[in-house]
Each structure stands twice: as C-alpha cells, then as structure tokens.
Amino acid sequence: MKLKRIVILLSIVLLSMLVACSSNSSTSENDSNNNSNSGDNSNSNEEQSEDVKITFFNTSAEVNEVFENLFDKYHELNSNVTVELIPTPIGGAQIEKFQSLLASGTPATIANLDAGAILQYKDKFLDLESDREKYEQLTKPGTIDRVLLDGKFLGVPWTSQGYGLLYNKRAVEDATGESFDPASIRKRDDLATLFEKIDAAGTAPVVIHGADWSLGSHYTGLGYALQSQDVDENLAFVEDLKNGEADLSQNKQFNGLMDTFDLLKKYNLRKDDPLVSDYNLDSTAFAKGEAAFYFMGDWTWAVIGQLEGRDDEFGVIPVPISNNPEDYGNSQIAFSEPKLFAIDDTESTEAQQKAAKDLIEWMLTSEEGQMAIITDMGLNMPYENLLAESPNIISHSVDEYVNKGDVINISVMNYFQPDWWSKVGASMQKYLSNNIEREELYNEFEDYWESSK
Template sequence: MQLRKSLALGISSAMLLSVLAACSGNNGNAPASSSPASPAPSSSAAATEEAKDVKLTFFNTSAEVNNVFEDLFKTYHELHPNVTIELIPTPIGGAQLEKFQSLLASGNPATMANLDPGTILQFKDKFLDLESEKAKYEQLTKPGAVEGALLDGKFLGIPWTAQGYGLLYNKRVVEESIGGAFDPSTIKTRSDLAALFEKVQAAGKAPVMIHGADWSLGAHYLALSYSLQSNSVDTNRKFVEDMKNGTVKLSDNPQFTGLMDTFDLLKKYNARSKDPLVADYMKDSTDFAKGEAAFYFMGDWTWAVIGTLEGRDQEFGILPVPISDNSSDFGNNQVAYSEPKLFAIDDSGSSPEQQAAAKAFLEWLVTSEQGQEAIVTKMGLALPYKDVKAKGTNVISDAINTYVDQGNVINIGVINYLPQDYWAKTGASMQKYLANKIDRQGLADEVEAYWKSNAGK
C-alpha cells in the first residue's frame, strides 16, 4: 500500500482504501454510448445539443465511496435529464489497473475515470488533453494545485483530492508535557524537535509513534529524500535518473543524510521501539488518538480511523519533518502534499458529445454545493479549491490546509514517475534500518542498488 495507490488516496485515497468498508455499486460495465433523441423543435445548435441523450460511464478506483458517487450521478441526472452516468465499480485494493486495461483493450473505455496520477501518465495517450480547461481550474483551485497535477507538462487530470503528511501531534499530550500552550511554529529545526521530545519523555509519555509498514517507511518517509531536492518536480526526476545511472551517492546527499538523521531521532523516541515492525495501522492510529504518543508520522487519511473513535482526544495538528538545524532549509517549514487522485476524460473511444458532457459534470462535481458537500462531508476528503462551501470534520486536513494556503508545502509529484515497486523494495530496506538489521551505509547501498537494478528503470 502506498500514497500514490491512495497518497495515496494514498498515496490514497490509498490509506482510506485500507481502512474503510467497501460500498460497491451494482451497475455493470455498460458500454459508453450516446444516442440522439428526437430532433428539438429549435434549429439552434444549443437546442440540438440539449436535446441529445448522452450516456457516460465513470471508472472509480476510490471504491470505498462508490455509493456516494452513485448518489451524485442521480442528483446530476435530475438537474440534467439528458445526461445519464453509470458507475464502473472496482474492488478495494485489487485488480483495478487490470480492469482499466481490459476496458481499453476491448475498445470500451470509461468516459471518465478517477485514477492515480501515475496510471494517467502510463496511459497518457488515451486521455483528453484538458489544456482548454487549464486556466479555468487555475482560477478555481488553490495555488499550485493545477501545477501539481501536470503530467509531463500536460493537464490530463482535474485535481479533486488533497492529502498531506508529516508529524501529527496530539495537542493535549504535548501541552500537558510542556506545561502550557503549544505553538507549532516554534519547532523549526531538528534540535527544536529533539528538545520537545525530551520534555515529553520526561513527563512520562511516549514522544512519537513510527508505523513500521513498508508503505509508510518507503513511500512516505524515504521518498521525501527525492522530493526534498528542490521545489521542481523536473529537478527531482533528474535526481532519480541520476540514481538509476549510478551517479548519485546518497551518503553524500544532504537531503538524504538530514532526513535519516531525523529518522534516527524518531527511532530513539519511538513508542514501538521494542517491536518496531508490528505495523498495526488501526492500533497505532487509535493509540495516538487516545494519547499514547505525542506525535505520529502519518497523514491526514488516518482521520478515517481517528474520527470514528470514542474516547479519543479532540485536538490534533501537524508539524513538518525537520531535516536540519538550519531553520531556512527547504523542508523544515513545509509539509508533504499531493493530489493522489485525478479525474481524467477518455480520448480513445468517447464521442465529442460525451467529452463535453463529462467536462460539464466534473466541473459541477468540484464546484457545486452538492458535489462539495458529498466530497468533504460524506467522503471525508479535502478539496484543493479556493471556494469550498462544505465544512468537514477532519481537523488534521484543516491543519495541513494552513500550510497549503501559505504555500509551505513539499510537492511530492515526483512519485508519479516512479516504478510501481519502489515503495515496497526500498521500504523493506527501511524496515531493516528501523529494526537495526543494517546501518546507514547499508541502507544507502540497498537503496542505490535498487535504483541501479532493472527494477528501478
């Protein structure tokens, strides 16, 4: 599991997929088609267009919210009786890519698809270039949202979800430990964090929780070293290419060494240090929410667990993961941020009428009161849009949005260009490091070997 399978929603989205029950739709995979109705009495092109019955299909990889999408399709049909939308459901976490590929191969692609950016990139020639819509969405979305959704420089997918991660904190535990109000802006360096951990431990509480799963360690923690090279996704892609070519030594890279120095600090104060690889996501999230640890390296998707708990604490926030003792270094004041799912429109088998209807529906979905209410309150997701009318309950997303609004984010879009197994293979190496089975040089050697291997190319 990973953020991009999720950020997944998962990276993503992916995490939501691991903890929510499926609500699969009952509709079959009906072919996308459009059938003209009787000619309209008006001779105008607009009247003729309105008179056409258009049938759209929607391929959904966020399977846990299938029923929410189906309700939205019904609402839209009531508003636009000539447009019918049918869900193509997929199972949670399984065979989604294979099903999408089979639809393409059969010549029966879905008109619209909710996909990981990496999947859209993989099949980029099959999707409609939305360049004509780009300026509009740049006005509608928060700064950087459209830029973060670009794939090889093209606007192929409309952003609709936003997720972030870093060091979540339980406000009650932190404030009881320090004996007063906690100002997160005071933690600007690794030394600041270490001093805070000392206070928490001295108060008899566990300073931090590290979730020991490979997706958390490989996709979320270690992969920060690729995104921290610069603000530019292209520059970060070049860094990965240099690793593939064997021209990068991680042990000489300040972002990697700084990140791992911080990881050593997290290891030292890890609440799970006696058994670091158990990786029970539900238990880790629950224990953090109920005050068993002050901090938790995780993302806002964990609200799917925390938000439903009885007897939990109420106030949570997030800190960036500091990578140095220079407060101005990139990463010390920014949280990791991505758009783990995008809406794409088919350009391989859909008619112009279907494409136009799909554009109109997707714009309604992310801007209308009905659409935003469903996404924010029913799906529990954050929208990267300026004018969001709905108010959700995810206080961690709210905390991340503060960083987003200030432009203090790390664009982790480089992961959209990484091979499918990067998080599992390098995550396994991180697990060895967490369990003290290899040292820092051994970790660097294993990660470099992965990127120089065929698996990393």
C-alpha cells in the same frame, strides 16, 4: 337573417382561434422565459438533450457509495445523462482492472486514478488544455502546476492531502506541562528536546506506522522532493541514481532525513514490534494520546474522526531534516493532489467527453458535489470559495501551510515506476526493525534505482 347568423358564427370562430393562438404564443414565451431563468444546478440544454451514458472508474474504493449517490443526484438534474460506477476493491488489483478495460476496448469514460498511473497511460487520455485556465481560476494557487504531467493538463484535481508529523495537542501539553506552540519546532534539535520531555513524562513521543507505503512512499519520497524546489532538478537527481552517478551517503537531504528517522525510531511507540503495521491501531493510539506525534497525513481523519473518547485538538508540523531553520523542508509540509479525474480519448464519443467534462465540473463546483467530497467522504479539496466546511481538523492545519505557500511539491513521485514504494519500503522496514544499517539501506536504494532503468 340566416346569412347574417352564419357570418356572426364565423366571426366568433375566427375570434376564438385568434385568442387561442395568442394564448399559446404567450404560454410558449413564458415557458421559454421560465427555462432561461431556471437555476444552474442542471447542465441540461438543447445541445444536451440526446441521451448519453458514461462510466466512471473509481480507485477511491472506500467511497464507492458516495459516488453512486452523487451520480443519482446528477441524473435527477440531467435526465439525459446516466453515469455508471465501475468500482474497484480496497487494496485490490485496481490498475490491472483498468488495463483489462483498455485491452477489451471498453475503457471508462472517466477514470479516478493516481497521477502516476495517468502519466503511465498518458496517450489514452484527453488533453484538457482548453479547460486549464478555468481550473486555474477555480483552484488554489499552484494547484494546476503541481498536477501537470509532462507539461500537459491530463487530469482534473479533486482532492488534496498533506502530511508530516501530526501532533495531539493535549498529549503534548499534558506531558510537558507547558502550552505547545507548533511554530517552536524549527529544527531537529527542537524536536529532540521536546521528545525527551514527553518521554520523561511516560508518554510515547511518536508512533511510526510500519507499512511499506508509509515508509517507502511518504517518508523516503521526501528525500527526492527535497533535493530542489524545481521538479525537473529532482527528476535529474533520480536519473543520476539510475545511472549510478549519485551517492546517497554523501547526499545532505537524504542523510538529514534519515537522521530524523533515527530520532523517530528511538522514541517510537512500536519500537518493540515496529512492523505490526495496524493502521487503525496506530491511528487510535495517537488520537487517544498514547503517542503525542504520528508520522502520517490528514487522510487519517477517516479513522480518527469516528472514534469515541478521542482527543479534540490536532495539527501538523514539518518533518525537520536539519538544524538550520532556513533549510528547505524545515518549514514546509508535504502536499499533493493524489487523485485526478481523467477522460478517455480512445473509445469515448465527443458527446460522452462533453458529458464527462460537465459532470466533473458539477461535482467540483456545486454545493451537492462539494458536500459529498468534503462532508461525506471527509476529504480536502484544493478549491477556492468552497460551499462546504470540512470536519477534518487536521486538514485545517494543512490549509494554514498551503495558504502561506509553505508546501513541498512531491510530484516528482508521479514519475516513478509503480513498484518503487514497495521495493524501497521493504528496505525501510528492515532499517526500522534494525536488521540493516544505513549504509546497507542506501545500497539497497541505489541497487533498486540502477535496476529500474
């Protein structure tokens, strides 16, 4: 009997062990299935279980806090990845700080830079050719072609911006007593006739922001981009300027552009004090209808969108440069992807580079990332199938041109020296304030390019 009880007890123990093993196996299998069916908000997997710290150098200083919040959210979803923001001050010495990080051997893993800055340091960044096809599918047609630098995909676009003559629909219609159709402005004379009507009603037809970046980069930059729809031909034109082989006084595009600028000068809200250069003041004047038009871009919504008592309907039209509606530029607005995410290829490890790629893709394709960029930052994205709706009314107008392909590729400016816009911008300020004539203006432009060889 004693032996029999021992046998029974042993059988019970063995049976318990078998049940336990079966239960553990089932639990492990269920856990595995649960993990494999989890949502795709997280990039965590076995290959990424190693802790990785990456840094993010940000030149979009006005949205530092939004990026920090976004990185905290990403860490919640990917606990093995820590992202540290390296901020820069608004309008501060951003490139100098980037250069100092490079010189000290501690470059940021990801740098949010102007395309021209990435081109300047192109040998410091990872070639993203292996990701090019993926981003061509994610972005709107033509986006990736516009951001290639010397034919290489070195930076991922995350925002887009368009500019031209912004219009305040209420201000235009109140001044003219007529419904305003933006498509009716197809040449310079159309704009002149409209300005005359608005001026006669006692409203300023337009406001010109007198800062060097607006006059130098945005306005005169059109002169180089409008030479041809082929960026290489535009670059060749600039090389001719550097070699003293181009004469701006005989250039159709530049003369047309400056003829239009003379029209804007004539009807400028600030013509008595054109260099006041108060961005908030100018944007507010336009938003509240003190001026019917404004040479500016959709980024001004960051000011306009917050104003109380502003008008509600805004849009953009091209800057007409001739009286031939078919001329390139009369039906197109300037458009670019001004900032790119580039990944360090000097000090970053393979794990950091992979983590950087994953973070960038998540920011640009997830609902959290798109909400942060579009809603919180108020910026536009050159991506298809967006999961967030922009409150930026002006960018909606820009999108209409983009979707039709009616845009001017201004990427020729990516290849210019960093000081170009401030130098030519200073010359444009003289012209705006009637301190030099057009011939002198062109001489100063040509002198700059010849000295920049």
